Amino acid sequence: SQQGEEDPQALSIQEGENATMNCSYKTSINNLQWYRQNSGRGLVHLILIRSNEREKHSGRLRVTLDTSKKSSSLLITASRAADTASYFCATDEGGRGGSEKLVFGKGTKLTVNP
Amino acid sequence: GAGVSQTPSNKVTEKGKYVELRCDPISGHTALYWYRQSLGQGPEFLIYFQGTGAADDSGLPNDRFFAVRPEGSVSTLKIQRTERGDSAVYLCASSWAGAGEQFFGPGTRLTVL
Numbered sequence: 001s002q003q004g005e006e007d008p009q010a011l012s013i014q015e016g017e018n019a020t021m022n023c024s025y026k027t028s029i030n031n032l033q034w035y036r037q038n039s040g041r042g043l044v045h046l047i048l049i050r051s052n053e054r055e056k057h058s059g060r061l062r063v064t065l066d067t068s069k070k071s072s073s074l075l076i077t078a079s080r081a082a083d084t085a086s087y088f089c090a091t092d093e094g095g096r097g098g099s100e101k102l103v104f105g106k107g108t109k110l111t112v113n114p
Numbered sequence: 115g116a117g118v119s120q121t122p123s124n125k126v127t128e129k130g131k132y133v134e135l136r137c138d139p140i141s142g143h144t145a146l147y148w149y150r151q152s153l154g155q156g157p158e159f160l161i162y163f164q165g166t167g168a169a170d171d172s173g174l175p176n177d178r179f180f181a182v183r184p185e186g187s188v189s190t191l192k193i194q195r196t197e198r199g200d201s202a203v204y205l206c207a208s209s210w211a212g213a214g215e216q217f218f219g220p221g222t223r224l225t226v227l
Binding site: 030033042045090100101102104 | 145149154155157159162172173207209211212214220
């Protein structure tokens with residue numbers, strides 16, 4: 001089963017513009033992560049935000065988390081062609097303890113045009 | 115240091131055959147995970163090892179799927195009597211226990227004809 005749902009499913013922008021992707025989830029969590037995937041193969045971890053955090057920055061990335069709405073957003077500023085990839089949010093299952101499996105959404109496919 | 119590696123990178127097999135997919139985690143990572151990703155979908159959890167034992171195998175779809183990690187390092191995912199619906203990219207990840215962030219390998223693309 002998939003918990004997260006990313007929105008939009010696809011996003012096309014010009015280089016230099018900002019890209020915003022949203023994620024909604026269903027159950028309580030300990031943390032939420034964002035991953036990037038190129039060419040349908042290995043995923044690369046971008047950023048982790050804990051349930052008691054509201055905003056986090058890493059380079060050109062800004063992540064927000066609203067646990068009351070069970071939603072998160074990923075903002076990529078000053079996008080580059082190299083940012084073209086699929087982006088996934090992933091959550092653990094907070095409170096269940098013992099299992100560290102991640103539950104992924106379907107992803108947002110971002111295309112940055114030069 | 116080396117990342118997570120998976121072999122083979124591609125596997126084509128016929129319906130009904132047996133396949134083994136291998137994962138070499140990052141040295142020192144105690145946790146190892148297998149996920150399966152179908153086209154256009156996000157990765158779906160299969161099984162999680164903590165050391166040598168399977169801590170959570172709730173994602174294995176049926177008893178044709180089995181995974182082992184006998185020495186707490188390399189893991190093998192085994193699929194018996196493959197079906198066309200098993201075609202997908204199988205991803206392996208590893209982490210330090212409780213770290214949150216998982217490090218993924220490049221995946222094995224399995225095609226069942």
